[in-house]
Amino acid sequence: xxxxxxxxxxxxxxxxxxxxxxxxxxxxxxxxxxxxxxxxxxxxxxxxxxxxxxxxxxxxxxxxxxxxxxxxxxxxxxxxxxxxxxxxxxxxxxxxxxxxxxxxxxxxxxxxxxxxxxxxxxxxxxxxxxxxxxxxxxxxxxxxxxxxxxxxxxxxxxxxxxxxxxxxxxxxxxxxxxxxxxxxxxxxxxxxxxxxxxxxxxxxxxxxxxxxxxxxxxxxxxxxxxxxxxxxxxxxxxxxxxxxxxxxxxxxxxxxxxxxxxxxxxxxxxxxxxxxxxxxxxxxxxxxxxxxxxxxxxxxxxxxxxxxxxxxxxxxxxxxxxxxxxxxxxxxxxxxxxxxxxxxxxxxxxxxxxxxxxxxxxxxxxxxxxxxxxxxxxxxxxxxxxxxxxxxxxxxxxxxxxxxxxxxxxxxxxxxxxxxxxxxxxxxxxxxxxxxxxxxxxxxxxxx
Numbered sequence: 001x002x003x004x005x006x007x008x009x010x011x012x013x014x015x016x017x018x019x020x021x022x023x024x025x026x027x028x029x030x031x032x033x034x035x036x037x038x039x040x041x042x043x044x045x046x047x048x049x050x051x052x053x054x055x056x057x058x059x060x061x062x063x064x065x066x067x068x069x070x071x072x073x074x075x076x077x078x079x080x081x082x083x084x085x086x087x088x089x090x091x092x093x094x095x096x097x098x099x100x101x102x103x104x105x106x107x108x109x110x111x112x113x114x115x116x117x118x119x120x121x122x123x124x125x126x127x128x129x130x131x132x133x134x135x136x137x138x139x140x141x142x143x144x145x146x147x148x149x150x151x152x153x154x155x156x157x158x159x160x161x162x163x164x165x166x167x168x169x170x171x172x173x174x175x176x177x178x179x180x181x182x183x184x185x186x187x188x189x190x191x192x193x194x195x196x197x198x199x200x201x202x203x204x205x206x207x208x209x210x211x212x213x214x215x216x217x218x219x220x221x222x223x224x225x226x227x228x229x230x231x232x233x234x235x236x237x238x239x240x241x242x243x244x245x246x247x248x249x250x251x252x253x254x255x256x257x258x259x260x261x262x263x264x265x266x267x268x269x270x271x272x273x274x275x276x277x278x279x280x281x282x283x284x285x286x287x288x289x290x291x292x293x294x295x296x297x298x299x300x301x302x303x304x305x306x307x308x309x310x311x312x313x314x315x316x317x318x319x320x321x322x323x324x325x326x327x328x329x330x331x332x333x334x335x336x337x338x339x340x341x342x343x344x345x346x347x348x349x350x351x352x353x354x355x356x357x358x359x360x361x362x363x364x365x366x367x368x369x370x371x372x373x374x375x376x377x378x379x380x381x382x383x384x385x386x387x388x389x390x391x392x393x394x395x396x397x398x399x400x401x402x403x404x405x406x407x408x409x410x411x412x413x414x415x416x417x418x419x420x421x422x423x424x425x426x427x428x429x430x431x432x433x434x435x436x437x438x439x440x441x442x443x444x445x446x447x448x
Contacts, residue, residue: 025142028212029157032091032135033164038205040165042198043098045172046105048272048293053191054108061273061400063113067101068397070121075390078125079382082133088214090130095206097123102198105191125389132385135161136374137215152312154374155367159308162366166304166359169297173290253376254387256429257369260321261388263422264365265395267328270415271296271358273399278408279335280355284348295352296359303363308371317368318430324364325423327357332416336409376433 050060082090097120104116135157143153179194280292307320331354369388377384403411 024213025138025145028138028215029135029160031208031211032131032138033161035091035095035205035208036131036161037164037168037171038208039095039098039202041168041172041175042102042202044168045176046102046195046198048173048276048289049105049176049191053105054113059108059110059113061404063117065397065400066114067117067121067124068393068400070118071124071393072121072390072397074122074125075129075386075393078129078389079380079386081126082129082382085126085130086214087130087134087137088209088212090126091134091212092206092209094123094127094130095202095209097121097127099199099202099206102195102202105195121393124393125386128389129382129385131161132370132373132388133381134212134215135370136378136381139374140378141215149312151371151375155308155311155316155371157308158367158370158374159305159311161304162308162363162370163301163305165366166297166301166363169300170294173293173297177290253429253433254384256425256432257372257376258387258391259418259422259425260365261369261391262395263418264362264369265392266399266415266418267358267365268362268392269396269399269403270411271355271362273403274408274411275355275358280351283351288348288351291348292351292355296355296362299356299359300363300366303360304367307364307367311368311371314430314434317372318427320364321368321426322423324361324368325419328361329416329419331357332412332419335412336416 047064050064054060054063085093097116101113101116101120104112136154139154139157140150142148142157143150175197176194179197180191276289276292280289284292303324307324310316310320334354373384373388374381406414
């Protein structure tokens, strides 16, 4: 009894100390967003170059397939790891995988890239679950401290994060173009300089992560309030992980969101593996890939910020996702009809237009999925974001392994059918959640 009292008193002192500290929530969002931008502008550009630089025995594309399979596997355990480490520590450790993967490209071989890909799969799983947990926790704290609408704040913070994150496509491609323009792609001198620059940028991004304030998840706060020893609690046990996974797969809301999550991974992999190869390159050449991807990233960023600002509840999420789906459907139908324009300025503009629409769709999916999961699954934020990465990475891995064996037109048909089924599932979810009385459960706070 005395031990329990001491723990409760200790936790009360910690809570009072936290209240006395300045709560720079927006500062943390700025730091998190900038750190991810710096890390992923390097990794994203390195990923885009894999099929061009490491062509021997398909080393580049095979390493990416291995990476996303590893990502899928470790995402199953990512929520448990993040609960044990804490979201800040998970973010810091997660950056190391990206650093080692880019470093492996200085001496690419099966003995460097494959182990780096496997390790990055683990790091990617915890950094993305940590990101979703940390950003959601920051938004909730900010909304509670300032008596603001939780759903709107989650939308705002996710909008800022995904807008800055999307710029990695623009900046990374511009750096690659600047450093390789006077060298043949694949020349040792040019690529070595490029990857050294990328490693320097990523190091700065990793250092930025260290300046984030530590934050606790909802479950950790519950255990503190109850005076329970967190290390001995179920939040860091294998039983908790199994329970979380079981509840996720039996949760009707999660089952209806999974198609949308899977499609978000499918459309991203489509852009990386198919769109640039079969649409951009034949129309405007290899040099046009950088321009198209820069446009994709720019519109992705603009749309992420705009969609985040416009998000206020379930109705706004439904409308925004529907607009994004409509934009991607236009692109897929144009590709299916093989509608093309003669080369030249008009032809380049047409390709950039399609890239921009795909970027709009990606920006909408990124922000709205994060907001939807944060609001519907606030009782298990880590588990929800782990599910997000499990299905996204599994779909991406499938694309990398299967795309070489199916035609481009077949892939477009699969995309279009998947989009229709996904939209039906999402609309069913919104109708189901909309009919659930908000007063009957705390899960739906912020949806109104």
